[in-house]
Every structure is written in structure tokens, then in C-alpha cells.
Amino acid sequence: MGKYGITILFLNLFCALVSYSQVAPDCINAIPICNNTPINAGTNGFGVDDFNGASISGCITQATGTIETNSAWYRFRSGETGQLGFNIGFDSNEDWDFALYKTDDCSALGEPVRCNYFDNSDDSSYIGVGEDPTGIDNIQYDDWLNVTPGEDYLLLINNYSNNNSGFSIQFSGNIFIAYPNSALDCNIIDNLLGPPIIACENQTVVLDATTVDALDYEWYLDAGTGYQRIPGESDPELSIAVSGMYRVLVVRPLGNNLISETQVAYAPSPETFELEDETACLDGTAIDFNAKDVEALGGQSSIEFRVSYHESFEDAFDGANALSKEFIPTEVLQTIYVRTTSIENSMCFDASETFEINGIELPDLNFDTNVFVCGDAPIATIGQENPDSNFTYEWSSGQTSSLITVAEAGIYTLSVTNTQGLIQCVTIRSVTVVFSSPPIISDITIEYEDDASNIVRVFLEEDGDFEFQVDNDTPQNSGVFNNLFPGEHTITVRDANGCGLDTRDIVVVGFPKFFTPNGDNVNDTWKVDGLSALDNPVITIYDRFGKLLHQLNENSSGWNGAFNGLLLPESDYWFKLSYTNSLGQKTNASYINNHFTLKR
Template structure:
């Protein structure tokens, strides 16, 4: 975790004015706070035990002695409604804790509404409520506090380390944005000069000691060597130019003179230096704004100032909606508003500078990533059809045009570059070229298990990415069809890459593989089922030598195994089928040339 120590100026100031810093070790004498001003001070020892011997209060537990260890107490009253937080800044080598109580009664503190007690092993420089001003995810922060007018709070700050170089309190939250002068109720302040003041070094602070019956005023400054009279300053108001402890002596007629003291510390006002414009590809690559911090700060220390970046001047001025330091540009032109803020006082800032982020268009490619070359088309053109004259094109094969013609299968990669100055934005897209041949049906077999079941198998000359379809059914990935209905069917084999198709017509019928014409009235005749699905079907039966033996016309009763009244011997016999097709043509059924057996 990055270390942010208290500024050298603040540390030295605390060392000089330890005896005058407004710190109370007792709750009963809690130092009042109003306005959005830090309170600086160190702690040394503790006073009365405000917890009456208790060993724990919220997250704060008893060490040696009481709960309080080098404690400091403060009180404040809410003047408006809103969200409130605070930052307690200290040297990262020290270990500070806090507990916040919603009450003004020190004798009945109750449980704290916010409490944090860690050993600061990660060398944090802040604890508090809300958000760490350095932007870190700090476990030593509790949730924001939602407050309403009239609520009073007591804040105990505890030093649990042997080091004690002091601390600062800076209030935060939207209540101070909406109500910068009334977020805290200043009626709580009894001190004539009011609470300690921290201001920006380009501001003028006026201390007001106006008293109704005053005869004269004397002003003193302690800049480290004790209080010294400021010559010539006798007005009820004093304009402050330097940091220090200020004292006023109000001389009154009855001798009941008033003495009041307060501390004024100036926080450095930052200056934001001009920043160079940035150029980046609109490809999701981030611009590291951390690098821009050095430009904005110039010679100023990052330990004193924090740089943030915003979409609008309003956000930069208010210190809200900071952009990520890993900024990803999403448009071709964008103005970035820069805010440089004092870590010591967030009201000291400069939001006067901007710079431009120029996004370079990434070449857009939309051509197909897969192309198929059919066997009868030996070449194909691939790539970006409409080129951009501002871009350069280069293929993995060496060509420098947006389109190329190829005659070989493979993967071809196109790189397109948009060059702007020294920035190159590149889009890469690959296309796979695949050779594909149209299917050719080489054979179809029809196997009949019996007169009711069949298997149709389709064969092609060469393997490919094919799909097989029977009539208008859903295509399938293989060429086997089972149990087709009797009748005429159309088989189509198509290349799934659009590289042609082949079609064949078949006829499916049913017939027994054998018959036994022995007069027992069982399988005495051989006939073909399903002929009724065809127009004008004729079955022609042959012997093994091709001699015509019998014809079955339409759906006749079949063949009884005789020729001219004589019984034919046991043997295998063949048949062919002819019919009138859907075009009205007399044709022989393809792939029907089967045989059956006559048994006696």
C-alpha cells in the first residue's frame, strides 16, 4: 500500500504548538469542531477514565490501564441532513484508533456508532468513516454516516503506538458539498476565535474577536518561538497571512479582559500543469492515467497532492465520479477534465486543465471466415469486398490487397492497419478455404428382411460432408434408411457446403425370400406386396439363365412355381419391376433386381 505521510509543514507545526494544540484527554472537555476544518494535534497520556473501569467499548479494548491510551476527545453537532465522513491522517508508522458516539453525554456514552481498531500493519496513512482520500481500499474505514440536524457526537481518537507526531481531522461527505458552511452547527463553539482553521495558501483567513464592550485589541502570533505581539494590529479583526498560533487580548472596561487562541494552518494550493493529449486504439486497450499524474503535478510532490480525472468540469470541480486510472477510450474524441487536490485539505484544488483523448478507429472486417471451393470451381475470391483507402492490407500469403483469389485449401489471414502518426491499430481476421466436391451416388441397395421390413443403403463415389434425404423428410448424416413404405421414393444426397447434390428414384416393395408351392396352402404362391402404390406395375420373373417364366400384372394372386403347367425345380429365381412413373413414363425400377428361392 502506498504511504502518504503528513506533510513536513504540518508535522513541524504540531511539534511547535503541542502545548497550544486543541487536544483534550477527557470527554468532559472535548474540543468542539465546526465548519469543514481539520483539527491538528498530538496526544500524550490520558486523563480521567471516561469508561468507568470498563474493559471494552465497541472495538476498542483495554490495554494496560484503561481503554483510553494517549487519547483525544472532540465533539461536533450536525447542522444539516446528509452523508458525513471524516479522515484522520497520521504518520504511517503510527497506530491510531477511533470510536464515534452519537451522544453529548460523557457519562452515558453507550456503544459507538462507528469504530475501527487495527494494528496498521499495512502502513496506512488514514483511518476514518467513508472513503480513504487516497482512493485505496482501506479496511480501516467504516461506512458513511447518515446524519440529521441536531444530532451530537463525541469522537475519541486513541494513539496505541509509542510514536506520536500528531494527526489531522478532515471532514468529508456530500453534506459538505451541499452545505459547506452549515453542515456542522457552530453554536457548539464557545471560543471567541472559534476552532482551528486550515485554509488554502491562496486564501485570506480573517480572525474575528469583536466584543461589544471592548476598549482595545492586541494580537499575538506564535510562529515557533512563543507568542509575540503583532505591531499595529488593534482592530477586532485580523487578516492572516502565515500559519501559526494566534492569540487575541480583548481589553474591557471592568478589567475582565478576554484571551482567546486558535491555530491557523495553510494547506498548499496545487497547480495543475498542462497535459499532453493522448491517442489510443479503440480496441479495449487502457491508457494508464497514473503516468499522466506526473505531467499534472510537475515538480509538486505526489505525497501532498492527488490527481483525479473526470468526464465533465462539474465532476472535476466537485471531486466526484472520478474515472478509472486504467482508462479505456470508447469514442474517437473525448475531453478529460483534471483535478489536482491537496491531501491535507480537499477544499484546496485546481480543476483548470484538460486534455484530449483521441480514439483511433479499429478497422472493421466482416467477410466470411469459412469458404468452400466446389470441384467444378477451382478458384475463389476471399477478403474484404469494400476496402478503405486509409488502411493498409496484408495477407499471410504476402498479397497487399483487400481481396485475393486462391486455388488451394488452407487458412488465410488478413491484417488491416489504420496508421495515425506513430500509432498503428490493427484488426486481424482469418478465413479457412475448404475444397468440397459434389456427391455422386454410385449405388443403392435395398435389402428385404421380410415382406414388411427393409433397409435401403445409399453409396457415393467419394466421401464428403454430405447429408442424405428421403423424399421431403428431414435430412440425416448417413445413407441408411429403414422400413420405408412401399412405393416410389426419391433419394437426394447433398453437399452441406452447398457444392451440389445427386438424386435417384427407387421403388420399395415387399416380397418373401422363399415360397413352398407344395399344396399345403402355406406359402404356396410368391407375390410382391405394395404394388398397389404404383401405377401399372409389372413383375417379370426369370430363371438364372434369364429365361422369362412368368409376369405378375398389378396386384394379382402371384406365381405358383409352374411354367406352362409344369412344376419348376427348387432353385433361385430373379425378378424385375416396371411401372409408370410420376412423369407418365414406363420405366424399370432402379436397384430392383433381386432374387427369391423356390423350395419343395
């Protein structure tokens, strides 16, 4: 929002007057502000250095020799307890800063309690304390002040860019809702006619110059061309309805006449126009209230007025708890209360209009989104068990009932539509169907890299979502196990969806892939390591025709490659392993019918 919405009222009427009467470049001459004081001014340089050569005060830093560049000073005193803020409005192309000091002593300012020194790179139209009046999230705003009666403040407004077309000050906060006439203490202004007044259009303001020994009263108005006598006005009170600078001359018997002046400014009073009702799906989709602003304003300028939306008339009247402009309806029927407010004076508003939001309900879909079926002839029934006759149902597979039966695995999506007039509200829910069958181990291989390394591979009849486990170790997704310790092991394969399991017992030992019985004391014998981990192990060695050649037990020193005293030729030989299992049964080790090589 640019400067025009902020300053149009004052600058058009009082440019020559306000620019001088409401600017004090020195702290000692700070302009007093009270409740209805309209502040609209500009800056042009500074007088004395109020910071005595300091290079920094809070966030304000030295620019060209002094902290101040083009400065204006104001003072105010809190009259009640509550939340207080202010908005400093200006042209968005300009760079303004402020510092607020909690003191009435210009010689002992201390550190500011609120401060802004941003460069306005985001082209904001406001800086201040509290909340930007346009409703945007403005980084150039400090936290609200929480004040109590009698606290004095000095406000420095500084223009850094040397390019300024004026600024305005508007106070805000819930303290002005609770105490509209006493939020700021007007006793700091000593003037017969009282402090300057800002009023709303069509509101009558009465200026009272009553003086006990007065002989006569002369009233004058300056509407921008100098003071002119108001004909026929000679009473102690003057009722006015136009903006201007007003002066009264009080004629007294001894010639000690009084002259008093004050400013009265009227802010435009908005009108809220009728708004159309809205129909929306209750699916979390937001209604853009920014589009409703055009209806509410009905041709009025968005630069002069802003529109807010509320859940109750009380909130709309107080300007409190404004709803987000991206409003998400949650009720079948909801009344929205509309407030149109003058940006220049928040006390000028209209909260007379409402509109309805008709929410279209969506079904509560609560069926399972994951279905697992275990069996050889899979079939599954999925979907919503209790359909609503007011809704239509359609599956991604083409069926139009709320509940369907499927015989293939996959993802099935149900769209449910509630149609109201031209609006269709759709809710969607998907279910993943998985058909599972128990795993069946078809084979296990044990590969020996050497006498200490091995690879165990588990093969299944069909693929599936399975997990593999050796003994009581942590399950894994792969059917490959590396370097199992020698001894008896149990391999378990489970269906991840709880559809059964299969187990096999294996024996892992260690043996060399070849030996060289040539009398050099290196690999002269072949033996199996790890037999001590088994109960009554026996190794039986065969040639490739199945002829029994030799037997070894856990205490044997190994086979030297001879049969009945004769040296056997180079070739591959096979072995089997038998042992007593954990049930006390003599058994042959499965998956261990392996071979090795005799080399000479």
C-alpha cells in the same frame, strides 16, 4: 501514501500542541469538529471504559479487557443536506480502527452506523467513509453518509497496534462542494475566535475578537515554542498568513478580561504544470494517466498532492466525476481538464490546465467473417468492398488490396493501417473461407450382431462438414446408426453449410447368423424377423453359386435347410429381400444382400 503527506503540515508546526489539545480518550470530552477544523493527533491509552465492560460494539471487538486500546473521541453535527464522508490518514505500517455513532449521548451510543476493524494487512494509508483520497479501491472504506441538518455524530478512533505516530482527519463528500462554509455546524464550538481554521497557502485569514466594551486587544502567536506577543497588533481583528496557535487577550473595564485561542493551519496550494497533448489509436487501448501525473506535478510531491482528470472544467473545479487513470479515448479530438489537489485540504487545488487527446480513427471493417462456397470449381471474393485511400491494406496471404479472390479454403486475415506521423494504428479482421460440395453416398452397410442388434454405416465419396439423419430423427455428426427398428428407413446426408444433400432408402430386418437343423428343436429353422413392417415382403435364399433354394414370406415358419427334400450341407447361404415400397413399386431392398451359416 504514507503518514508524511498527511501530517507534515501539522506535526512540523504543532506537534507539542496538537497531540494534547485535540485528543480526548473519553467520549464525554469528545473534541468538537466543524467545517475547517484541522485534526491531527495521536493516541496513548484510554481514560474510562466508554462501553462499560462490553466485549463488542459493531465491528469493534474487545482486545485486552476493553474495546478501546488507544482511543480518541470526536463529535460533529451536520449543517446541511448531502453526501458526507471522512478520511482518517496514518502511517501505512500501523493498525487503526474507527466506529461512528449517530448520537450526542455518550451513555447511549447504540450500534455504530459505520465501522472498520480490518487489520490493515494491505498497508493502506487511509480508512474512513466514502472514497480513499488516493483513488484506490480500499476495502477499509464504508459507504457514504447521507445527512440532513442537525444530526449529531460521535467518532471513536482507536489504535490497535500500540504503535502510532499520529493520525489526521479530513472530511469529504459533495456536501462540501455545495456548502463549503456550512457543511458542518460550527455552533457546537463556543469560542470567541471561533473554531480552528485550515486554509490554503497565500490565503489571508482574519480572526475577529470584537467585544463591545473592550479597552484593548493583545494578540499572541505560538509557532511551536510557546505564546509570544505579536508586536503592534492591538486591533479587534488580526489578519494572518502563517500557521500557528493564536491567542487574544481582550482587556475590559471591570477587569473581567477575555482570553480566547484558536488554531490556524495552512495547507500547501498546488500548481498544475503544462501537460503535453496525446495522440492515441481509437482501438480500445487505454492511455495511462498515471504517467501524466508527473507532468502535472512538475516536481511537486505526489505525497502531498494528487492529480485527477475530468471531461469538463466544471467537474475539474468541483473535483467530481474523475476519469479512470486507465483512460480509453473514443473521440477524434477530446479536451481533458486537469485538477491538482492538496491531500491535506481538498479545498486547495488548481484546475487551470488542460491537454488534448488526438484520436486516430480506424476503419470500420464490416465484411463477412465466414464465407461458404458450394460447387465443383470453388472461388470466393472476400474483404472490404470500399477501401479508404488514407489506409494501407495487407492480407496474410500477401495481397495488398482491400478485396481479394481466393481459390483455397482457409483463414485469411486483413490488416488495415492508419499511419499518423510516427504512430501506426492497425485494425485486423479475419475471414474463414469454406468450399463445400454436395455429399454423395457411396455405400451403406448393415451389420447384424444377432436377430435384434444391428449397425448401419454410411460411407461418402468425400469427407466434409456433413450431418447424418435417419428418417426424421435428430441429425448427428456420425454416419453410424445402432439398432434401428425393423422396416424401411431413409438415410439423409446434408452439407452443414447448405450445399445440398443425398438420400438412400434401406431396409432393416433381424435374422440369426446361423441355424442348426438337427432335429433338437433348437435353431432348427432359419427365418427373418420384422417382415411384418414391410408390404408384401419376400425372402429369396441362394447358395454361393446363385442357385435359388427357397422363398419365405411374412407368414412362413422358416427354412429347414433342405432343397427338394434333400438336406443341404454345412455352408454359407445368401438371401435377398423384395417388397412393395411406399410408392407402390415392387423393389429389392438395397444394402441387404447378406449371408448366414447352416451348421449340422
